[in-house]
Amino acid sequence: MIFMDFLFAFIIGGLICAIGQVLxxxxxxxxxxxxxxxxxxxxxxxxxxxxxxxxxxxxxxATIPITSxxxxxxxxxxxxxxxxxWVGVLTGMFEVTSSGISSAIVFGFIAALLFKSxxxxx
Amino acid sequence: xxxxFGQKPSIIASAAVAGPLERKxxxxxxxDSVVEDERWNQATNEQGNVKMxxxxxxILLNKTGLNRLDIxxxxxxxxxxxxxxxxxxxxxxxxSFIGLFSACATSVSSVIVACLLTELGxxxxxxxxxxxxxxxxxxxxxxxxxxGSQKPATAQWTVTAAGFTLIGKHNPKNPSIVAATVxxxxxxxxxxxxHMGAAMAPAAYDTxxxxxxxxxxxxxxxxxxxxxxxxxxxxxxxxxxxxxxxATREECNIFRDAGAxxxxxxPSFLAGASGSGCSASVYFSYVLQQLKSGRFKRVLLVATGxxxxxxTFQQGESIPCTAxxxxxTME
Numbered sequence: 001m002i003f004m005d006f007l008f009a010f011i012i013g014g015l016i017c018a019i020g021q022v023l024x025x026x027x028x029x030x031x032x033x034x035x036x037x038x039x040x041x042x043x044x045x046x047x048x049x050x051x052x053x054x055x056x057x058x059x060x061x062a063t064i065p066i067t068s069x070x071x072x073x074x075x076x077x078x079x080x081x082x083x084x085x086w087v088g089v090l091t092g093m094f095e096v097t098s099s100g101i102s103s104a105i106v107f108g109f110i111a112a113l114l115f116k117s118x119x120x121x122x
Numbered sequence: 123x124x125x126x127f128g129q130k131p132s133i134i135a136s137a138a139v140a141g142p143l144e145r146k147x148x149x150x151x152x153x154d155s156v157v158e159d160e161r162w163n164q165a166t167n168e169q170g171n172v173k174m175x176x177x178x179x180x181i182l183l184n185k186t187g188l189n190r191l192d193i194x195x196x197x198x199x200x201x202x203x204x205x206x207x208x209x210x211x212x213x214x215x216x217x218s219f220i221g222l223f224s225a226c227a228t229s230v231s232s233v234i235v236a237c238l239l240t241e242l243g244x245x246x247x248x249x250x251x252x253x254x255x256x257x258x259x260x261x262x263x264x265x266x267x268x269x270g271s272q273k274p275a276t277a278q279w280t281v282t283a284a285g286f287t288l289i290g291k292h293n294p295k296n297p298s299i300v301a302a303t304v305x306x307x308x309x310x311x312x313x314x315x316x317h318m319g320a321a322m323a324p325a326a327y328d329t330x331x332x333x334x335x336x337x338x339x340x341x342x343x344x345x346x347x348x349x350x351x352x353x354x355x356x357x358x359x360x361x362x363x364x365x366x367x368x369a370t371r372e373e374c375n376i377f378r379d380a381g382a383x384x385x386x387x388x389p390s391f392l393a394g395a396s397g398s399g400c401s402a403s404v405y406f407s408y409v410l411q412q413l414k415s416g417r418f419k420r421v422l423l424v425a426t427g428x429x430x431x432x433x434t435f436q437q438g439e440s441i442p443c444t445a446x447x448x449x450x451t452m453e
Contacts, residue, residue, distance in 0.1 A: 024272060024274075025274060028314065031265070031269075031271045031272065117257075117266070117267060117268035118160070118267075119141075119143065119160050119256055119257045119267050119282075120143055120267075120390075
């Protein structure tokens with residue numbers, strides 16, 4: 001049922017974002033702190049083995065929020081650690097996430113070449 | 123400390139310029155110039171801030187027919203690190219220059235220093251004022267604008283505007299500064315930089331109440347007591363503080379705030395405007411024109427400033443604030 005996929009993506013994705021909004025509005029967290037907490041939380045939940053079921057259920061609802069970056073860090077570290085021992089924790093962390101980090105740099109660079117930042121106009 | 127100026131230095135002319143978004147301001151029609159490009163056609167926002175200051179000062183000179191060499195002192199400040207926009211603008215203005223940092227209270231602290239130099243006989247003409255540039259200040263104090271960071275409803279919107287005045291010897295045709303109160307630094311332990319109205323209101327209360335006490339005046343003696351950028355919430359706190367010490371509702375209505383009114387009721391500007399250009403552009407356009415037209419006879423301009431930096435906030439320190447006041451009259 002494709003409709004159920006959409007529904008769970010909406011609910012889980014919305015729930016993760018709502019937690020972030022509560023951290024900012026009620027917890028008075030800065031955007032930087034909120035971001036870090038979400039990444040660390042995603043990483044810990046992933047280590048406990050709970051994040052993958054969330055992705056299976058909600059798809060993009062769980063992979064798009066920043067918590068999924070924490071999940072990728074943990075999974076990369078675990079996978080490499082199984083192959084190469086403790087040193088794999090260090091080499092593995094950015095193995096899965098490297099494409100995300102590199103594309104942030106590459107697309108950021110392209111956007112900076114093509115566009116000029118502007119303030120609010122209306 | 124309340125200073126009484128025996129020679130009543132006058133505000134000979136004033137100029138206010140603003141950025142493109144400030145077309146939305148309720149004070150728009152009082153500004154001398156509103157630029158189309160938010161960077162004033164410069165490469166960076168900071169260079170735009172420099173141009174904005176230079177343009178305001180040039181308008182000031184054009185209004186009076188004076189040459190820049192006639193200016194004895196240039197006293198001004200802004201909110202960028204080391205106040206480079208003002209420092210860089212000063213190299214064009216070529217007058218003796220003192221950069222002043224009272225954060226958003228610089229509009230008034232610069233006028234106080236100009237009045238002191240005029241009383242001393244050291245200055246015939248002094249330019250005083252302040253400016254702020256939204257994009258440059260957001261980068262300085264919070265996040266670069268393209269980061270698109272959210273702000274809570276208590277936060278305020280830094281204006282892109284500059285206001286400058288020419289202070290000279292007493293002239294009964296112009297508004298004159300009869301007294302001033304230099305603010306103390308007040309800190310009630312408020313730590314939230316997105317709620318600065320609450321941090322600054324006690325400083326405004328302290329300066330206003332001391333000014334009235336030392337001058338043996340009442341709130342009613344003024345047509346207007348206008349704070350700088352307390353914003354909508356900060357103004358309510360200030361009114362409440364005065365109401366609790368016996369001010370009537372009618373007296374509380376004499377209090378207004380440039381930041382609270384600046385963008386009208388538009389909710390996208392949150393709790394109102396802020397920035398050193400906020401009080402400067404409103405005081406030195408709207409308020410002075412109302413004095414000249416005779417609608418106001420005596421006003422108290424109380425510019426408020428919060429004296430924190432991004433670093434002190436990150437280190438968990440509270441926000442010390444100040445407020446400086448000038449009493450301006452029209453004969």
